[in-house]
Amino acid sequence: MGRYVARRLLLTIPVLIGASFLIFAMVYALPGDPIRALGGDRPLAPAVVAQLRDEYNLDDPLVVQYAKYVGDLLQGDFGTDFRGREVLDTIEQRLPVTIQLAVVAILFEAVIGIIAGVLAGIRRNGFLDNVVLVSSTIVVSVPILVLAFVAQFVFGLQLGWFPISGIGEGWYSFVLPGLVLAAGSLAYVARLTRTSVAENMRADYVRTAKAKGLPRRTVIVRHTLRNSLIPVVTFIGADIGTLMGGAIVTESVFNLPGIGRAIFDAVRAQEGAVVVGIVTLMVFFFIFFNLVVDVLYAVLDPRIRYD
Amino acid sequence: MTDQQQADLRHDEVEAGTTTGLASPSVDATDARQNSLWSDAWKDLKRNPLFWIGGLLMLVFLAMALLPQVFARGVDPRECSLSNSQQKPSAGHWFGFDQQGCDYLANVVYGARNSLIIGVLAVLVVLLLGVVVGAIAGFYGGLTDSLLSRITDIFYALPLVLGALVVLRTGTLGRGVTAVAIALALFGWMTAMRLVRSQVIAVKSSDYVAAARAMGASNGRILVRHILPNAIAPVLVYTTITIGVLIAAEATLTFLGVGLQRPAISWGLQIEAGQSLLRTAPHLVLFPSIVLTLTVMAFIMMGDALRDALDPRQRA
Numbered sequence: 001m002g003r004y005v006a007r008r009l010l011l012t013i014p015v016l017i018g019a020s021f022l023i024f025a026m027v028y029a030l031p032g033d034p035i036r037a038l039g040g041d042r043p044l045a046p047a048v049v050a051q052l053r054d055e056y057n058l059d060d061p062l063v064v065q066y067a068k069y070v071g072d073l074l075q076g077d078f079g080t081d082f083r084g085r086e087v088l089d090t091i092e093q094r095l096p097v098t099i100q101l102a103v104v105a106i107l108f109e110a111v112i113g114i115i116a117g118v119l120a121g122i123r124r125n126g127f128l129d130n131v132v133l134v135s136s137t138i139v140v141s142v143p144i145l146v147l148a149f150v151a152q153f154v155f156g157l158q159l160g161w162f163p164i165s166g167i168g169e170g171w172y173s174f175v176l177p178g179l180v181l182a183a184g185s186l187a188y189v190a191r192l193t194r195t196s197v198a199e200n201m202r203a204d205y206v207r208t209a210k211a212k213g214l215p216r217r218t219v220i221v222r223h224t225l226r227n228s229l230i231p232v233v234t235f236i237g238a239d240i241g242t243l244m245g246g247a248i249v250t251e252s253v254f255n256l257p258g259i260g261r262a263i264f265d266a267v268r269a270q271e272g273a274v275v276v277g278i279v280t281l282m283v284f285f286f287i288f289f290n291l292v293v294d295v296l297y298a299v300l301d302p303r304i305r306y307d
Numbered sequence: 308m309t310d311q312q313q314a315d316l317r318h319d320e321v322e323a324g325t326t327t328g329l330a331s332p333s334v335d336a337t338d339a340r341q342n343s344l345w346s347d348a349w350k351d352l353k354r355n356p357l358f359w360i361g362g363l364l365m366l367v368f369l370a371m372a373l374l375p376q377v378f379a380r381g382v383d384p385r386e387c388s389l390s391n392s393q394q395k396p397s398a399g400h401w402f403g404f405d406q407q408g409c410d411y412l413a414n415v416v417y418g419a420r421n422s423l424i425i426g427v428l429a430v431l432v433v434l435l436l437g438v439v440v441g442a443i444a445g446f447y448g449g450l451t452d453s454l455l456s457r458i459t460d461i462f463y464a465l466p467l468v469l470g471a472l473v474v475l476r477t478g479t480l481g482r483g484v485t486a487v488a489i490a491l492a493l494f495g496w497m498t499a500m501r502l503v504r505s506q507v508i509a510v511k512s513s514d515y516v517a518a519a520r521a522m523g524a525s526n527g528r529i530l531v532r533h534i535l536p537n538a539i540a541p542v543l544v545y546t547t548i549t550i551g552v553l554i555a556a557e558a559t560l561t562f563l564g565v566g567l568q569r570p571a572i573s574w575g576l577q578i579e580a581g582q583s584l585l586r587t588a589p590h591l592v593l594f595p596s597i598v599l600t601l602t603v604m605a606f607i608m609m610g611d612a613l614r615d616a617l618d619p620r621q622r623a
Binding site for chain 1: 357457458460461462464465466467468469472473474476477551555558559562563564565575578582585586589592593596599600603604607608611
């Protein structure tokens with residue numbers, strides 16, 4: 001296992017470098033001169049422009065710029081934006097919001113998704129099964145964007161149950177955006193659990209458990225569910241990394257000051273350092289959680305051995 | 308389970324369409340000849356309500372994209388009168404009017420064309436990239452495979468909307484329909500590549516490929532004539548679902564302000580314009596949202612139905 005993890009970590013490096021370079025190169029290609037834009041209506045003095053360009057390595061070739069950036073990054077320096085603010089400060093300030101959002105989303109995903117999936121799976125083709133199948137097909141098809149507005153309109157404006165903008169009410173503010181962000185994965189978790197439970201209900205060990213007279217509840221919870229949840233747990237783990245992408249839209253619509261919103265603002269303002277810094281962080285999370293999941297998989301399912 | 312399979316978990320159901328290309332051995336009672344995979348699939352499809360609902364919706368939206376005049380009841384979407392601004396839906400104007408006083412039904416109907424064109428165009432590029440890269444990686448294996456797989460991993464680690472957002476913001480592609488489609492495809496081809504790659508690896512070790520090789524067929528011929536046709540079923544399922552996903556992504560990008568620009572007519576632009584009026588004129592967000600959702604749903608339902616029909620493992 002140790003060797004496997006080490007090998008995977010090594011494989012992570014080219015992906016991390018490749019992805020951040022890709023974004024770096026694209027940000028580098030952004031039109032317009034960010035330094036000139038800084039001056040606004042009054043053009044900056046040529047000497048100031050030259051000094052700023054030098055400070056941000058803007059006159060070096062792309063690869064050299066990138067190498068300098070990575071060099072700083074390895075020492076924990078994410079650089080500064082064009083207003084002199086540390087990118088790391090921005091991340092430190094914004095990340096907790098996104099983490100809160102992700103936690104709420106994962107909770108919804110796990111709790112509602114697994115309950116719905118189990119109810120559907122234990123009686124395949126029953127009434128609940130069909131309800132879960134149809135509703136998950138519908139939920140999967142609704143774009144996050146649309147879902148966000150439906151949620152805002154119904155639960156925020158019409159019923160007035162939840163705030164629809166900002167984070168003024170603590171965890172409560174994250175209920176609606178969390179649900180919206182989780183919806184697609186929630187439907188997928190329900191389906192995955194359903195398939196997995198339905199399959200295991202036919203397994204020999206479940207028949208044995210029934211035959212020795214265990215109550216139905218015990219059979220389902222202790223025998224079927226424990227085995228059925230392996231793929232579900234791993235999916236949810238991998239999804240933590242994926243949720244970051246969805247956060248861009250959710251945080252924009254619900255006006256949450258997280259890193260999704262930060263990256264969107266940074267792309268618009270051509271703040272290259274901020275974009276690259278946050279993307280590198282997101283890619284790192286994505287790869288990290290995928291690795292955790294793979295290791296988790298072997299821990300949960302003793303039949304799987306990596307070495 | 309490798310990281311690759313793990314990352315593809317979300318698409319596991321799609322991949323489940325794995326076939327070895329062997330004709331299904333089931334024999335029709337009345338007709339003793341063997342049924343092909345496709346005729347079996349058609350029999351399944353005919354019984355599946357998802358297929359009929361999805362197909363019907365697809366036809367409606369296709370017609371809407373081709374002949375918007377008919378659906379808009381002859382109203383010009385750009386003929387507006389400010390005196391009608393934000394009027395609620397009525398018998399004469401089913402979807403009401405937008406802020407500029409344009410008939411909203413006409414505007415929503417005319418939005419179908421851009422969405423469908425982008426969805427189909429993007430998926431074609433996705434297929435092109437996915438099939439070419441995936442087939443090469445799977446067929447040649449070794450170093451080529453490792454290299455191409457790592458490149459795919461790099462793209463896979465970047466979320467679709469984020470990648471497309473940055474590319475479109477650079478403006479190198481422009482801001483038109485083609486630009487949006489290419490930007491989406493550029494960050495959306497990875498699953499297709501992995502799908503094709505795994506299919507090709509699965510199929511290339513089968514007996515009929517060995518037979519073709521023994522008869523002296525070239526690599527190119529084996530790839531094109533023998534391997535690809537047998538890897539096509541799961542790709543078809545994936546393609547159908549992906550059109551829906553890409554249409555939703557287009558609306559999202561346009562909503563975020565980096566996709567299509569006015570005066571283009573697009574559901575993403577309509578939702579964006581309506582969002583600040585959610586309190587006073589909710590119909591402005593509601594109607595494009597409903598139509599967008601139904602379009603996405605059509606493709607996803609059709610994909611689900613195709614998967615059920617083409618996946619022999621799920622057959623009872």
